[in-house]
Amino acid sequence: MSTRREITRAATVAEIKATALRLMREQGSSDVRFADIAREMSMTAPALYRYFSGRDELLTALLEDAFTSLAEALEKALADEGSADPTTAFLAVCRSYRSWGREDPTRYALVFGVPVPGYDAPEQGPHSEAADRAFGCMAATAANALAAGLDVRPLGPPVTGPLAEVLCQPAKSASLPPQAMQAMLHSWAGIHGFVTLEAFGHLHWLPAEASDDLYEGLIRGMATYIGLPAGDPDRPAG
Structure with missing residues (x-):
């Protein structure tokens, strides 16, 4: 059984990916920036590095x-x-x-x-x-x-x-x-x-x-x- 922390982390990873795809649709480009994703999620860009190395x-x-x-x-x-x-x-x-x-x-x-x-x-x-x-x-x-x-x-x-x-x-x-x-x-x-x-x-x-x-x-x-x-x-x- 997954721990609460694992469940929360998985949900955040899914939200990051969903946000990235949404920005790609809106911008018409697959080249999205961490800063834009972070802003949309009300996070700091450095916080995203807890989930993805880049x-x-x-x-x-x-x-x-x-x-x-x-x-x-x-x-x-x-x-x-x-x-x-x-x-x-x-x-x-x-x-x-x-x-x-x-x-x-x-x-x-x-x-x-x-x-x-x-x-x-x-x-x-x-x-x-x-x-x-x-x-x-x-x-x-x-x-x-x-x-x-x-x-x-x-x-x-x-x-x-x-x-x-x-x-x-x-x-x-x-x-x-x-x-x-x-x-x-x-x-x-x-x-x-x-x-x-x-x-x-x-x-x-x-x-x-x-x-x-x-x-x-x-x-x-x-x-x-x-x-x-x-x-x-x-x-x-x-």
Whole structure:
């Protein structure tokens, strides 16, 4: 059982992170200052250092939360459709990716936007583990397709040599063969590009229904591109 002090500390940490995210939304930038957070919380800036060693540690914690949230959303989509055919599972993960991006564009920008000036993220840690979980869901859809006997590969020339070895890194590819991982990276680049355009307001001129239809066409095209059979044409993208 947590002590009163631990409960109070956890609540303060949560408030600091929530305040930082709110300021990011209001300022339109992921580069927030400790002094601004402290002022909003009626604290002194030095008091924040009892909870975070500096801005970089706070940003890393926010990234961990964001990647964990993304991983949980994609894992739920995969679990809900895990017993379905590989195409249905792939489309479900793609739809979940878009829904997560639309839910909180500021959080999406923190993860996938312009790097915060001066911030140097640690190479390893809980945030990178959460990121691997999130992107592992995309790899899992390919692994399921391979297990079902489908040939997951890109339409273009397959990668060879050193690049193939890089693609086979277990943490990134869930032990997928290089060609399957190449196909999944291509598909992720496609859906990520659309979601990024949408999250950053570049598709504001499109009616909502048109955006849904456009995304649905994209992810079905990506499914075909990597070798998955056509899915249910009546499933919406939103």
